[in-house]
Amino acid sequence: MALWLLRRLGQIVPTLLILSGLIFGLQQLMPGDPAVIMAGEERGDPQVLAQIRAELHLDRPLPEQYLHWLGRVLQGDLGFSWRIREPVAQLILEKLPVTAQLASMAFLIGVAIGVPAGILSAVRRDRPADWVASGIALFGISMPNFWLGIIMILLFSVELNWLPPSGYVPLTEDPVQSLATTIMPAFVLGTGIASVLMRHTRAAMLTALAQDYVRTARAKGVRERMVVGRHALRNALIPVVTLGTIEFGRLLAGAVLTEQIFSIPGFGKLVVDAVFNRDYPVVQGVVMATALIFVLLSLVADLLYMAVNPRLRQA
């Protein structure tokens, strides 16, 4: 087990290395010269452009630029944002808790709604409860986040004046106000996840409920609650766990649109602004951090499989 864990952790380094090279290369394909953007109104002046390129090492050959960046990253220095001159590491550390809070809340909402609805829908297959749950799930998947977000702002902030329309207060500063600022975006994100989880839980539960061991359990006279909860659900959860971790990873990578609408200063907003301003160090830093989160989450997913399914532990 320990050896397995070590091996998995060891895989992270080459993964990130390959990824960093890829990001660096792909970034060069983005149209728009960062020097031109930074030069702003002086963009026609070759002297200004040359000066900016020299300062940002953009005048060096690409491999040299990459090695220069990599060398600094290995020393723990992710560089400075070209736009606001703040250290990238600091920006990431500043935004990560915001996104983590939003993602956790959204995920909780998603799981709290999605999994029970999926189970209910499977157990009551082709009955009104199933239709209602499936209908709501379809609605949840098809409804664009930005639309739901704006409708919620207009209703809860402008009309009813219950919640602040946008912005963010850190949990440590004022927990109640923090919840007030994040509940709407978390709900918007959570409903999307709930719908996906509901549909997958339903499908997995239907498969599990049709298995021999369920029939056997029922034949033995096990109570239906136990059959569903202990026997079917536990097996059905494996694909749901995979999906759940992927969804959680996606949330952590930044819910771009939702953060934009609610002016939440999280990962998504950071990376979008950085891309539009061709703030390469920020883009690189955030993508690397996101990749690391994803890799770690897939590790967590594997550990969770083992918790849910003992057979995998022996394998």
Added chain:
Amino acid sequence: MIRTTLMAALLAATTLGTATLGAARAEAQDLRIALREDPDILDPSLSRTYVGRIVYASLCDKLFDINEKLEIVPQLATGYRWEDPQTLAITLREGVRFHDGERMDAEAVRTSLMRHKTIQGSFRRAELASMNAVEVVDPLTVRIRLSAPSSPFMAVLTDRAGMILSPKATEALGRDFGTRPVCAGPFRFVERVAQDRIVVERFPEYWDAGRVHIERVTYRPIPDNTVRLANLQSGAVEFGERMEPDDLPRMQRDRSLRVVPVDSLGWQSIQFNLNNGARARTPLGQDPRVREAFELAIDRAAINQVVFDGVYTITAQPVPPSSPFHIREFQPPPRNVERARALLREAGVTTPLPVELTVANNPDNRQVGEVIQAMAREAGFDVRINAMEFASSLQAATRGEFEAYMIGWSGRTDPDGNIYGFLHSGSPGNDGRYANPEVDRLLNAARVESDVAKRRAIYAQIYDIALRKDRPRIFLWHARNIMAHSARLTGYAPVPDGLIRLQGMRLAER
């Protein structure tokens, strides 16, 4: 069990959040301003965004300011005198302190101006290009020596290049000055959380402290127009800048809001590629008659009505009506499809003539593009709209990868800042590489002419050549900045530069 607990916790949190709290309530005299974008670095030497200037209005006083009539008025200076056309003496206000307690004097002015001009990556370098030397005459007088007479120079000192920074702070922080700016404005810097907020608080030792009643200002970037308005309507912010013209009727109906449309100094235009690479070799790029036909095909008033609810001011020149250099007689030509068709026939082009119009991709620009497309079709143009992300469009323009490019300018107080860089050959904003020696000569002449009437006459000559004959660019409209604020806020004095000056503002109790 776990599920039940989670659900209960979530419900409790939701109820708490909604029932007991409501929108964040601010203390009296705490002003929250919603910005349209997140400013870049807060260093007057290095920053380049327009929105950053709105924040500087609270942090950094300038040697001079402009008033609502675009007249230059003293701020940190008390007056100025041209000793000769190339030597400017400026007297300074006594007893002014920076936010770090340091004294603002002639030496500080010299250090700041030289820093603006020389620091690596400075965006003030071009503005201060004609400044040769700054001399300290006595603690409250500086003398600036210019390399050539320059009429626009005074106006430069009313913007970022005229902001005076604490020499102690610039020395200590160097290029990181923007992370903790120290100036001599009415408010001092408290904190900045990137993309979330910039907070400043009242500076009690400000030289004009009697006119500052607001205690604390929080600037919050809220790029989405609907959400910015929602913040304003729900009382989560007290001021919103550059609101959408579409929302004007809705805001005017709301009794808790006051709406103030302010003339701006900027313009919107379409520039043509005359001489920048292969894409210039089109009838549109080579024949002024084709460009004239294009202009005659466009009805500016209709665009203004359809896209901007008639809020903007249509124009044919780069200087807005609020400026004393605006030439009233130079009006946009009325739409004339017949004449446009005739011109195309004269030019011998086969219609429909394909034209690619590049626009930066946002809903307003696309809509304007579509209106132009429909209008130009009637005259014999087949306009294809190429909507590009803004940064990419800038690069394409610089490289000459365009035929016609719709691009705006935020505007400057002095007309030179609105004209020279776009019509003078080899200027940064002249992407189409228009070059006419006579226009260049006149543009340079206008720069050294200090008499307003004579200078205006020179601009009239420039328009006649460049905008009536050569047409490298057609100007479309001057936008209006739609400012909206809570009815509780009084004392907002609009100035065409769109900045929010906090002096004199006050918030009434709820």
